[in-house]
Amino acid sequence: MIRVTRELVLHLENLARLELSEEERIRLMRDFQEILDYMELLNEVDVQGVEPMYTPVEDPASLRTSEPRFFDGRELIKSNFPEEEKGHIRVPGIHQ
Amino acid sequence: MDFRRLTVEDCLRLPREEREKLVSLSLETIERLDPKIKAFISVNGNVSFRREGEFWGVPISIKDNILTLGMRTTCASKILENYESVFDATVVKKLKEKGFAIVGKVNLDEFAMGSSTERSAFFVTRNPWDLERVPGGSSGGSAASVAAGMVVASLGSDTGGSVRQPAAFCGVVGFKPTYGLVSRYGLVAFASSLDQIGPITKTVRDAAILMSVIAGRDPNDATTVERKVDFLSGIEDGVSGMRFAVPEEIYEHELEKGVAEAFEESLRLLERLGARVERVRLPHLKYSVATYYIIAPAEASSNLARYDGVKYGLRLKGTGLRETYMKTRNVGFGEEVTRRIMIGTFTLSAAYYEAYFNKAQRVRKKIASELNDVLSEYDAILTPTSPVTAFKIGEIKDPLTYYLMDIFTIPANLAGLPAISVPFGFSNGLPVGVQIMGRRFEDGKVLRIARAIEKHSPYNEDGRFPLPEVEA
Structure with a gap:
């Protein structure tokens, strides 16, 4: 049985690049504990020798050949940039 | 012509001058009724359509998580509130090629995570049968826009029941x-x-017609398959001689009385039409919700990692990149999306991956095998679409209670099976949906069974379920 602790939630926030307020964190801990307790149900199932099913598709996906193509909507992509400088995306400094 | 009641098939039979008016009729109806229903996030007042293609001028709405050129695609999230679609989704491209007119983009639970459309970051959509109630979700805007007669049809997306459950509620x-x-x-x-x-x-035949437009292998989606499926030609052939399985386990679940009664009545109808209905055991059904709520959030936490304020969408500047990510995501995602990202981050994290994510994928395999075994002996599995009818806005607060309502719709997603919700009768004046689940690629048969119910249902007039009256 997993106990949802404040440390665990802080660790997950860091991994998910989220930062909850203390109030949100407390609420999440409670809901999360309830959900994880419910998931204990799966301990009843014997999965010895059962392969995981990552997709319902039976056959291996056939991939298209890797050929560079021009994309028609380049201006639209640029119009979605949060911040632009001379046709490039401007981003905050990585080392700040 | 009563626009609100028109089906896709009805539109095809209209003379040209009537057909010309469909888009403006749709826009007028949206203007009149949507202030009450609140299904639309964006309306395209200047929708252009060519007068060519079999379905020219037929107005349709699209769930706002499907890219549509010329319109925003917001996913009902603050993080994509101003995101302009950069191409047409393959389904949208196909609809446009056939002449459909896309009049607007409709509401959903943020990123399709929810069953009531209450979790849209913008506003709550109302059920046209009772404005105090939810339309279901996550494709609540799609279902409400069709039930209110503001459009002729809609496209939604279904991850754990998000097309079927709102259809049932509306x-x-x-x-x-x-x-x-x-x-x-x-x-x-x-x-x-x-x-x-x-x-x-509005009808099963329309669903089959839309399927023949949107289905097909796409080089841009490696999970699509090369397979010709006939959705329409056998649709009127009835159910005589078919065998249907009803899982015993559904009766162990708390079913709303009126839902249980309508469901039983639909089974008797199918028997009268020459089918055999038998009870079966599906002992792994009860693990579906737990399995789903491990797998879906895991995939979501990975898929939603791309919303970081860098390339598009909301950006809230912090000191440096890391703080920018954090601020953007904190403000951009709503509570339910955050909860699921956190659950998914947990089940995918190194320490818990085997015990949760991989375990759930193995249980998924067992659930799928069990369903396929039953379907090797029966033509379809029948259940109510949802254990309840549309609930009141704000009524359900606890996330787990909310998740457990998806029990009957989730299995089809886990196993990749076709499944439909067809309206049949009422519980306390609210529509009830019957779900039919079939073998993989037997979509045509699922539609045929649904059509038999629709055609012979005593609640339908001329084989059509009634539409609600909505006061402007």
Whole structure:
């Protein structure tokens, strides 16, 4: 049985690049504990020798050949940039 | 001509001058009724359509997580509030090629995570049968826009029941195709191994018609398959001689009385039409919700990692990149999306991956095998679509209670099966949906069974479920 602790939630926030307020964190801990307790149900199932099913598709996906193509909507992509400088995306400094 | 009641098929029979008016009739109806229903996030007042293609001028709405050129695609999230679609999703491209007119983009639970459309970051959509109640979700805007008669049909997406459950709550038809039949290119990914786009329509025949337009292998979606499926030609053939399985386990679940009664009545109807209905055991059904709520959030936490304020969408500046990510995501995502990202981050994290994520994928295999075993002996599995009818806005607060309502719709997504919700009768004046689940790629048969119920239901007039009256 997993106990949802404040440390665990802080660790997950860091991994998910989220930062909850203390109030949100407390609420999440409670809901999360309830959900994880419910998931204990799966301990009843014997999965010895059962392969995981990552997709319902039976056959291996056939991939298209890797050929560079021009994309028609380049201006639209640029119009979605949060911040632009001379046709490039401007981003905050990585080392700040 | 009563625009609100028109089906896709009705539109095809209209003389040219009437057909010309469909788009403006749709826009007028939206203007009149949507202030009450609140289904639309964006309306395209200047929708252009060519007068060519079999379905020219037929107005349709699109769930706002499917890219549509010329309009925003917001996913009902603050993080994409101003995001302009950069291409047409394959399904949208196909609709446009056939002449459909896309009049607007409709509301959903943020990133399709929810069953009531209450979790849209913008506003709550209302059920046209009772404005105090939810339309279901996550494709609540799609179902409400069709049931209110503001559009002729809609496309939604279904990850754990998000097309079928709102269709049931609003008294319309919702079809989730076999996984792999419809391209997901241009559908904003939630849980990629479960997501499938499907039609929401006023009749079963319309669902089949839309399927023949949108289905097909797409080089831009490697999970689509090369497979010809006939949706329409056998649709009137009836159910005589068919055998249906009803899982005993559904009666162990708390079923609303009126839902249980309507469901039983639909079974008696199918027997009268020459089918055999038998009870079966599906002992793994009860693990579906737990399995789903491990797999779907895991895939979601990975898919939603791309919303970081760098390339598009909301950006809230912090000191440096890391703080920018954090601020953007904190403000951009709503509570339910945050909860699921956190659950998914947990089940995918190194320490818990085997015990949760991989375990759930193995249980998924067992659930799928069990369903396929039953379907090797029966033509379809029947259940109510939802254990309840539309509930009141704000009524359900606890996340687990909310998740457990998906019990009957989730299995089809886990196993990639086709499943439909067809309206049948009422419980306390609210529509009830019956779900039919079939073998992979037997989408045609699922539609045929649904059509038999629709055609002979005592609640229907001329084989059509009634539409609600909505006061402007």
